[in-house]
Amino acid sequence: MRFLYSLLLPFLCGAAAAQELSLANIPGRRTVSLNGRWNYIVDPYETGFYNYRYQERAYNDREAYWNSDVPDNRTDRKEHGWSNKYTLQVPGDWNAQQPKFLYYEGTVWYRRTFDFDPKGRGGRVFLHFGAVNYEAHVYLNGRKLGSHKGGFTPFHFEVADSALKEKGNNLVVKVDNKRSAQEVPTLNTDWWNYGGITRDVSLVLVPRSFIQDYSLQLLRGSGPVDEIGGWVRATPGSTVRIEIPELGLRQELRATGDSTAFRFRAAGLQRWSPERPKRYRVLLSNGSDRVEDQIGFRTVEVQGSSLLLNGKPLFLRGISVHEEIPQQARRAHSRADALQLLGQAKELGCNMVRLAHYPHNEHTVRAADSMGLLVWSEIPVYWTIDFNSPLVLGKAKAQLCDMVIRDRNRASVIIWSVGNETPVHPARTRFMTELVRTARALDSSRLISAALEVHMINGKHTIDDPLGAETDIVAVNEYLGWYGGLPSDARKAVWDVRYAKPLFFSETGAEALHGFHGDSLTRWSEEYQEWFYREQVAMMKRMPPQYVGISPWILNDFRSPRRNHPVYQEGWNNKGLYDQKGRKKKAFYVLKAYYEEMSRR
The missing domain is CATH 3.20.20.80 (Glycosidases)
Structure with a gap:
């Protein structure tokens, strides 16, 4: 049985939707936090993004804010710079951190430098953002990784092995929280439009063959013995093992090119509820990768006018x-x-x-x-x-x-x-x-x-x-x-x-x-x-x-x-x-x- 996850997702969500390679359960993976103090430049006219003709700057434009602010020599002109007297805490909104930002809506550039241990090489690396409000353009070492719109949802970009340096990686994010009639939400809301990198930022390190995404649910109406069903998406051809040790459950399956479905009986399952929020340790592995989660199992449904x-x-x-x-x-x-x-x-x-x-x-x-x-x-x-x-x-x-x-x-x-x-x-x-x-x-x-x-x-x-x-x-x-x-x-x-x-x-x-x-x-x-x-x-x-x-x-x-x-x-x-x-x-x-x-x- 196969769940055509990768085929259905673009159809359901559209071209602007969830990224082609979903990456579930970031807290359950090997990560390197990039939280902390970031430098910033306030840029209400978006000078670092557009030239004076209001055209987006080329990637190698010396005045683009994603490029180095260090002059080549004494005669070199640079009209932007990063300074430790201008820093913001990430994660966090800019509005609450300094009085000048209270009502500010516009562009702020963020910059963070970091080293990358060469021991981390050999697998795949993703740069993950919990959320940025509202539009983000992300650059690493002068090259654009991509952009994202939406102030409350996570996104990530894969970072090529060759794009990372052992010392002094330069990560720059253009953050723009201006409201617009063509965005979600739109111009008119009844809450504060907090701008900034508002949630955690991390590097996610996975092996070449890894568990990408999965779903486990207690099936409705599964009979006298509870059944858990779901699917897993992993590197095609790898053997995936799913385990719930406390229930003595273990199943292996061969990952296909899409998402591979599974189903098994779960005798003795204790259901999650507000009175007893029981969760089980769930392990997913495929030889080179191992992901751990805590998952509760319950059903919710409507029967007539009743909520169950x-x-x-x-x-x-x-x-x-x-x-x-x-x-x-x-x-x-x-x-x-x-x-x-x-x-x-x-x-x-x-x-x-x-x-x-x-x-x-x-x-x-x-x-x-x-x-x-x-x-x-x-x-x-x-x-x-x-x-x-x-x-x-x-x-x-x-x-x-x-x-x-x-x-x-x-x-x-x-x-x-x-x-x-x-x-x-x-x-x-x-x-x-x-x-x-x-x-x-x-x-x-x-x-x-x-x-x-x-x-x-x-x-x-x-x-x-x-x-x-x-x-x-x-x-x-x-x-x-x-x-x-x-x-x-x-x-x-x-x-x-x-x-x-x-x-x-x-x-x-x-x-x-x-x-x-x-x-x-x-x-x-x-x-x-x-x-x-x-x-x-x-x-x-x-x-x-x-x-x-x-x-x-x-x-x-x-x-x-x-x-x-x-x-x-x-x-x-x-x-x-x-x-x-x-x-x-x-x-x-x-x-x-x-x-x-x-x-x-």
Whole structure:
């Protein structure tokens, strides 16, 4: 049996999509970290990239910033230079590191030098970036390796053996975070556009014959004895061994030119769940290469209007999360950051997090695996991108594919989301439907969703978004009592759901400035937000049986240039249940009590 992975991927994801040679499980491989202090040059006019005729500079142009800044002699003119007085920490956004970068959107050049131990030669070397926001052009020793668009997904380039030097390799990255109508996300968002090399950078060292990619899943409906199925992609002709020692499982197969499928019985398997996030040590080898992973096995599915995890009804006690550490007003980037955010969610009583509105750091998803938190993972198809553009669709597919490829072996991820609050019209629905079908073709073991539109029809909150016919669950955002009316309006709200599918409220919330107090009618006060949550909880308790959970907006206050009230916002969206300094607001305790009640059912 063969899974035609390499043939299907370009078809599903498009020319701009996931790289031809996928490289799974970077943490499980031999790597050399390139994190640390990098030199930088701020270049708002992109002088290092374009000449004065606005043409891209030739690779050997002496004024191109990817080339040496060292003059050949005293008369040589160089108009760029790298200095240790201008450095930025990688990973990290530039906005939070120096005041001059706070609102900066444009180009910054990064430079890092490194040595390469000749003992590392003899195999293949890949330069891997966890993420760069938004567009990256990468150069090594004066030669361009390639470029990538997408601020929240990983990418890599293979480095030829001859391109590496034993001493003084010169790695330069042009980073551009300007917003554009033809990108994903587009011009208009409600979060901070953090620029920079925001996630880990490393050299990945593999042998000539190596394990490229793999997928292992617990098969739905596999009978009285659980079965694990999947596929592996390795150097053609090599013999691949798959082992799960704790279960006594071992299988060998011959790698083909595409991906080779496998399936085996797993007697005695303990399923992964939020209550018991059991993971197994999985080993894949082919003689010259060995990759180790920690993988949990569970099933998630929809039956009628019920949501099932491991065949049992599941209620999602969720919270939406931005990838941001508010105490430092910066992009989260480390495992410690992930543990802080997910630890807050656990303290709230959550069993699920909605990672909005883009794929979060791999540290976060892996931490969720170990902590037993279910994950909704989303691509930044947000509000008003150009739904008529095939080019934009290709970019959205690319990010979707990269998200699925990176995290498909993480048991915590149960929902792939293809977008948020996109306005209903025929072009949008065709665009979004194509994304849903692409996600399902890439990974049929999970649920596909999006935050859909709600319309008022004859006095009812009507969920009739045509995209709901394609998604596995019906998810909607609602803010009754914040964007219009008062929280008490929830008492008379009538919901008309046109789809016999599980209903999930993917957002709801109200802003409050921590420490500002008044009566419950005083906007921006903690008491108003508290009242809002009391009314929301009461409404949720009246929902029909198809209601399967909620992920209110949001865990922490976060930065947003759209939020400009000089007293209550000052560039912050303050809908968090934790404030900018990590302090709990009064509404936190309302939601926590509701979740404690629901956890006992």
